[in-house]
Amino acid sequence: MSVELMVWDEPVPISRDQARATYLAVKRTEPATGAAPDVAKELPGQVTSYPDGHVLVTMDLDTMDEMSAQVFTAARAHGLVCYDPQRDLVHNVAPLGVYEGMQLHTGDGMMVNDPDLGLIHDVLGTMSPQNPFVAVVNFGQHFLQVSPGYELEYKEGKLIRAEVAELAEVRQAFHDYATGSRTFLTRYDWSG
Structure with a gap:
């Protein structure tokens, strides 16, 4: 095939x-x-x-x-x-996020260097049993990932987790992360 x-x-x-x-x-x-x-x-x-x-x-x-x-x-x-x-x-x-060299990874094997913001938005809607996670990664610094059920995981030194209710919230958190905003860290109840 x-x-x-x-x-x-x-x-x-x-x-x-x-x-x-x-x-x-x-x-x-x-x-x-x-x-x-x-x-x-x-x-x-x-x-x-x-x-x-x-x-x-x-x-x-x-x-x-x-x-x-x-x-x-x-x-x-x-x-x-x-x-x-x-x-x-x-x-x-374009438009790109603020982190040069950021990578987008999916559970179905896609890997993109410097993904555009629209691609990140659209990929988040593809999560399924065949695509069990989406992550944006800045190697050696921090990452944000999500799995179905909308469990966010963020790591910058320490791994923390938060549950969110809607895909729209996940998309906003990923947009914030990719554009350098840290507002997603205060928007949810994180545990670690």
Whole structure:
């Protein structure tokens, strides 16, 4: 079985709906002939170029996690959007959090360096038995993670936990963390 990612240029951040529509429209067209965009040379897997600079990367399911991290990194380096149709997630170039080198990890194997704030927001809605956690990590400093049932865990020296009731609260805590605000630490009853 194979999986796909598509990368292309967008002048501003786009929604998942816009990314999905673009992906589906491009998939209905014929591949381009001629020179491929520069980014195509840096992408792993089978690369197919489409009109208007769209590039489709096809990879084996077994190598998806490792290869998709390479695709996300190359796309960001070239200022390109990356759409993951399997997870229905779009990786925009901006806006980013304040921590350079922050990583986003999911329980289903996705790892993204310097995730955009919209991706963090959307990934939190994908928690399930197949994706049992989401974490944003600043290695050597601190991290925030959540598991289904909305148990937040924060570690900066000492690990503390808090239960929250709604996904919206989880999303706000992750947004606060990624943007450098510490208000999430006073908003909940933490135990450790």
